[in-house]
Amino acid sequence: MSGVNEEFLALPLAVLADAALGRARQLGAEYAALRVVSTRSQYLTLRDLAPETAVTSDDVGVSVRVVHDGSWGFAAGLVLTTDEAVRLAERAVAVARVSRPVSSERVVLAAEPTYADRVWSSRYQIDPFTVSDQDKVAALLELTERLKAGDGVDFTTAALQAVRENVFYADSFGTTTTQTRVRVEPSLSATTVDTATGAFESMRTLTPPAAAGWEYVLDQETGLADEVAQMPELLAAKVKAPSVRAGDYDLVIDGSNLFLTIHESIGHATELDRVLGYEAAYAGTSFATYDKLGHFQYGSPVMNVTGDRDTDWGLASVGWDDEGVAGQHWDIIRDGVLVGYQTDRAMAALKDLGRSNGAAYADSARHVPVQRMVNVSLQPDPDGGGVEDLVSRVEDGIYIVGDNSWSIDMQRYNFQFTGQRFFKIDQGAVTGQLRDVAYQATTTDFWRSMEAVGGPETVYRGGTFNCGKAQPGQVSPASHGSPAALFRGVRILNTVQEAGH
Template sequence: MELVPKSEEEQMQRRDFIKLGGVGVGSLMLPISGIAVSAEQLLDKPMDVAYKKKLADIALNAAKAKGATYADARIGRYLNQFVTTRETRVDNIVNTESAGIGVRVIANGTWGFASTSNMTPDSVAKTAEKAVEVAMANSKFQTSPVKLAPVKGTGEVSWNTPIKKNAMQVPIKDKVDLLLSANSAAMENGANYITSILFVVNEQKYFASTEGSYIDQDVHRLWAPFYATAIGENGFKQRQGLGNPVGMGFEYLDGLEEDKIRIQGANVGYKNSYDIVEDAAAAGKQLKAKLAAKSVEPGKYDLVLDPAHLMLTIHESVGHPLELDRVLGYEANYAGTSFATLDKWRSGKFQYGSDMVNLFADKTQPYSLGNVGYDDEGVKTKEWDLIKDGILVNYQATRDQVHMIDQNESHGCSYSQSWRDVQFQRMPNVSLRPNKKDISAEDVIKDVEKGIYIAGRGSFSIDQQRYNFQFGGQLFYEIKDGKIVDQIEDVAYQSNTQEFWNNCVQTAGKSDYRLGGSFFDGKGQPSQVSAVSHGCSTTRFNNINVINTARNV
C-alpha cells in the first residue's frame, strides 16, 4: 500500500500528538508523534521518490515565486513502535505514523517556516507561500540578514541505515516474548519488579532545496531498556539495563558472545549486540549484591569509568556546552548557557582537559544514533575535532552559524524531530578518542591503588553553564591495588568540567571502544527531541571527589 494524500478529516487527525509517560524513567515524557496505526501499517510502502520530488519542486517554486531567495522542503514519514511489559504482563503496545511536509525559506534576509500534513499539490504550494509570509513578517524585527555557508547541490542521492533485520518487520509476539523472557530472568535471579521496554523508530526523510539537492534517507533506530528493582529489609535497590540505544536493526538484540564485556569477571556491558536476557539475569544477581553491599566511604578516589557510564558525562559536560547556539545565549531561557565562551576558544589556549583528552563530533559512526548521510539542511555529514590534546578548538554549528566562528563550511549537525518542526542545531555524536595503543580496560585498572569502577548511567545534576556537576551510576566496584574487589553502593562523584577532564590520565584502546547514547535528548522552544550517541573506551580520572548519597555527604 502506497502512502497517498488522505481526506481532510484524516489529515487533521495526523496533527494529534501522542505523549506517553516514561515508565521507569522518572518524569521524562517520551514523545511518540503521530496517529495510532496497526503494526501492519508500519510496513506500508513509502511514497514514491518521484512523487516526493514533484511535491518538493512545487514547494520550492511557490516559495521563489513569492520572493524567497532560498527554500528547502522536507517530506517526512515518521514511524514509531513502543512495547512495554512489566513482570509477566504486557502493559502497552503503541504504533504511530506521522507524515507531512515542512517548508523553510529565507525572504527579506529572514527565516520563515510552515508545515502541513495535507500533501496535495495545492496544499503544498499554499504552505510554501505561508512560510514566505512568516519570513516577511519576521523581517520587521531582523537586525541582520541570515548568512548561509555555501553548500553544493547534491542532485538526486539516497542513504539508508545499514540494517540487517528491519525491526518493524519482526512480529510483535517475538518482541513481547523477548521482553518477558528478560523479565523472567531478572525475577528468577533476585529482582522483585521489572519493567522492560522496546522502542523502534523509522524516519523516512526526503530533503530538497533551491540549491539543487534531492536527498532521500531511510533512518532506523532501536532501544531496549529495562528497569529492575529488588527489595530488602532496609529498603530497595534498582538497576537499569546496560544495553545501548543504537542506529541498528533488530540484529542488535542477537546477543553475540564476542560483544559481551566483562571486566575482571564482572558483567558490565555490551558492544555491537545486546543479550537483554543475560543482562536481566545479571541485574537480578547484582541487585541482591547491592542490598548487601557496603556503603562507600566519602573521599578522593581514582575513578575508572566504563563507556556505558562515561557517555552521559560526555553528553552533559562536552556535548551540550559546545553547542554554538547555547554558547551564544540562544538557549538561555530554556536550557542555560555555556562556560565554554568564545573568548576561551579564540585564545587557542583554553585547557578543557589533559593532553590525553581528544573529543570529536561526527554523524558518521556506524551503529550510532546520529548516523546519517546528510543532515536536515542537506549538508553531507562529517567528523571534526572539538577538543584536541586537551585544547578547545571548535564548536557544533549549522549553515547560518559557522560565520560567527570565522568558518565557511557547515558542520552538518542540523536536525528536526519531524516534518512539522523547523530544523535547528542539534548535538551530533560527540565522542572521546581511544588510546592509540590498544591497551585493555584491565590495563587501565592495574595501577589504581584506591579507586572505584563505575558502569552504567545513573542520576546526574549539572548547572546551567554545564560546569559544576554530580554523577551517579548503576554498578560500583571498589578497586584496591589494581584489582576489583567488592561491589559497593551509594556512590556519586562531584567535580567541574575543566577540573574533571584535566584529571583524565588514561584511556583504553580501540578494541574497548563502545557507543552509548541518549534516545530522547531535549532542546529548543518549542521543545524537540533527538537521538545522539557518545563513544569512548574505559577511562581513568585521578583524585575525584566521591560522596555517599545515602548520607548526603
C-alpha cells in the same frame, strides 16, 4: 535488508518540491527548502512478565522553510498535495516578511556542494515494524523470564523502543535527498528487596540503543542475554554492599557511564548556538565561549574528542542533515584543547567558520530545524590497555559502571553524576561493590584530571533517543563512543547522606 522505505518513496515527493520551491523563488526567497517527514515510533513494556504498554504512533507532514530578505520563515502542514505545498511556501515567505523589521541581523548560510537525487539509509537487516507485536513481546518475555528466575529478583520490567524515520529534503540550490534511519533500544531492569532490612536496589541492562534493526535485539553479540544471566548475582551483592564514605577518590569510569558525562559536559557545551547565546531558554548556554576556541585547555593532554554524523553505528548519523549538508566528522577537542564546535549553516557563516559540519535537525515536519547534537565521542588511546590496566594503577578508588541520574548547571560547568554499579578498588584490584555513590566536579577540573584513556577494546557506544532542546521542545538521537578512563582525585558524595542534609 537496508534501504529507504518503499512506502515513503511512493509519495509525490518531487512534485511537492517543484511546487513549493518554484513558488518561493517567485516570491523572492534567497533560499527555500521543503521537507517531508514520516516517522513511526513504538514503545512496548512488560512488568513482571505481563504486557503493560504497547503504543505505536505515526507522524507525517510537510514543511517549507525560507530565507527571504535575510529573515527566516517557516510553515508546516499535514496534507501532501501541490496546493498545500504552494500555500506553505507563501505562508513561510509571509512569516519572513513579518520577522524582517524585528530581526537584528541578516541570515547568511554557509556554502555547501549540491547533492542531486541522492539516497541514503542507515544499516539494518530487519525493519522492526515488519515484526509482529506478538513476536516482539515473546522475545522480551523470554529474556524477562530468565531474569525473573534469578535468585533474589523480586520485580522486573522490560522495554523496547523502535523508530523508523523517513526524510525527503529538497532545496532551491538543487539538493534533493531521500533517507531512512532505523533505531532500536531494548532494556531490562530488576529490583530486589532485602526483607530483613527493608533495603531495595535496582539494576538495568547496559546494552545501549543502536542505529540498527530488530536483529540487534536477537543478536547474542549485543550482550543482552549475558547481562540478564549476570544481573541477579550483581543485584544481590549490591543490596548488601556498604555505603560509600564521602571524600576524594581516584576513579576508573567505564564507557557505559562516561558517555553520559560526555553528552552533558562536552556535547551540549560545544553546540555553537548555545555558546553564542542563541539557545538559552532550554538548559542554558555554555561556559565554552567563542573566545576560548583554539587555545582553551578543556581537559588533559590525553583528551581527544570528535564530532561526526557519518559513523555506521551512530544514532545521529545521516547522509545529509536537514539543511542539505553531507554527514562528516571533525575534531572538537585535540590534546585537551578546544578546537571546534557543532554548527549548522547559519552559525558557521556567522563566525566565518567555512562549511557547516551538518548539525541541523528537526524531529518532525512541524518543527523548525535547529542545531542539534551530533555523535560526540571520546577517542581511545590506540596503544591503551583494558579496564584491568587502568584499575591496576589505582591504590584507593572506585570503578563506576552504567549511567543513572545526573545534574548540571545552566553553563554546562558544575555537575554531579551517579551510576548503576560501583566497585571498590584496593591496591590495584576490584574488591566488591559499594552503594550511594555520586561524583561531583566542574567540567574542566574533571576532564583535566583524566590521566589515562583505555584502548579500543574498552569503547562503549552509548547514546540516547531523546536529547531535548528548543522551544517548542524537540528530541533528537545521538551516540557517544567512550572508552574507559582513569581520573585522579575526584570528589565523591554519599547520596544518602546528601539527601539527609
